[in-house]
Every structure is written in structure tokens, then in C-alpha cells.
Amino acid sequence: MVELELTDFDADQRLLAMPGVSLVIFTSVGCASCRFAREQLPRLDLAVDRLCWIDAGNNGGVVERYQVFHLPALFLVRDGEFFGALKSRLTGTELNEAVGRALMKTAEELP
Numbered sequence: 053m054v055e056l057e058l059t060d061f062d063a064d065q066r067l068l069a070m071p072g073v074s075l076v077i078f079t080s081v082g083c084a085s086c087r088f089a090r091e092q093l094p095r096l097d098l099a100v101d102r103l104c105w106i107d108a109g110n111n112g113g114v115v116e117r118y119q120v121f122h123l124p125a126l127f128l129v130r131d132g133e134f135f136g137a138l139k140s141r142l143t144g145t146e147l148n149e150a151v152g153r154a155l156m157k158t159a160e161e162l163p
Contacts, residue, residue: 053094054102060113063106064162068132072101073151075138078108078115078125089124089142096144099151100128117163133159 058066058076067074075098079086093103108115108123118127124142128135128151135157140150 053098053100055094056102056104058104058106058111058114060111063104063111063114067104067129067162070102070129071131073099073155074102074104074129075100075147075151076104076106076118076127076129078106078118078120078123078127080108080123082109083123086124092142093147096147098144099148104129119163128154129162130155130159132162134162135159 056066063076067076075093077089077093079090090105106114108120108125118125126138126140126147128138135154138147138150138154140146
């Protein structure tokens with residue numbers, strides 16, 4: 053699975069341009085749950101094309117636009133369209149179910 057690091061400077065442009073399904077994950081170095089997510093998510097068989105990591109501590113602009121209040125925070129983007137936040141435990145089955153539910157919603161513009 054492809055993993056990318058996004059920042060305030062390139063997140064919007066790259067998410068708009070990438071085809072397929074991107075799981076956008078906001079994390080922070082000091083967050084134990086975030087470290088768990090960083091370790092586990094790449095190992096799971098997820099129904100996404102890529103994982104897009106954003107360090108919340110260094111990218112306040114994109115954190116504000118996505119209204120991130122807790123970490124890790126997961127959002128879904130497909131073909132440049134925003135499908136909202138994912139609320140799920142960090143297991144393959146539950147995340148894939150959350151992805152499926154999110155993709156049935158009406159897409160919005162990126163925040």
C-alpha cells in the first residue's frame with residue numbers, strides 16, 4: 053500500500069489530483085494511539101489505494117480546515133472528493149466497513 057506524507061503546503065493539491073481512495077490520517081508524535089495507528093494501518097488489508105499521513109503538530113492549517121479535535125483522526129477522499137470523517141476502531145474489518153459506509157454518502161468538496 054502506498055504511504056504519503058502530506059503538509060499544509062501540498063495536502064489540498066495532492067488530494068485533489070490523486071485518483072482512487074485515500075485514507076487521510078492526522079497523527080502526532082506524542083500520541084500513543086497515533087503511534088499504534090502508524091504501526092498497524094500499513095499492515096492491514098484496507099479497501100483504500102493509499103494512506104496519507106499528516107502530522108497535526110506541524111500542519112495547523114489543514115488541521116483547522118478538517119476540524120480535527122482528537123487524534124488519530126481519519127478522513128476519506130476519493131478522486132478529489134471528500135467523504136467525511138471515519139469513526140471506527142483501527143481494525144481491518146471495521147475500517148473497511150466504515151470506508152464502505154462513507155463512500156455511499158454524497159461527496160463534498162475538500163475542506
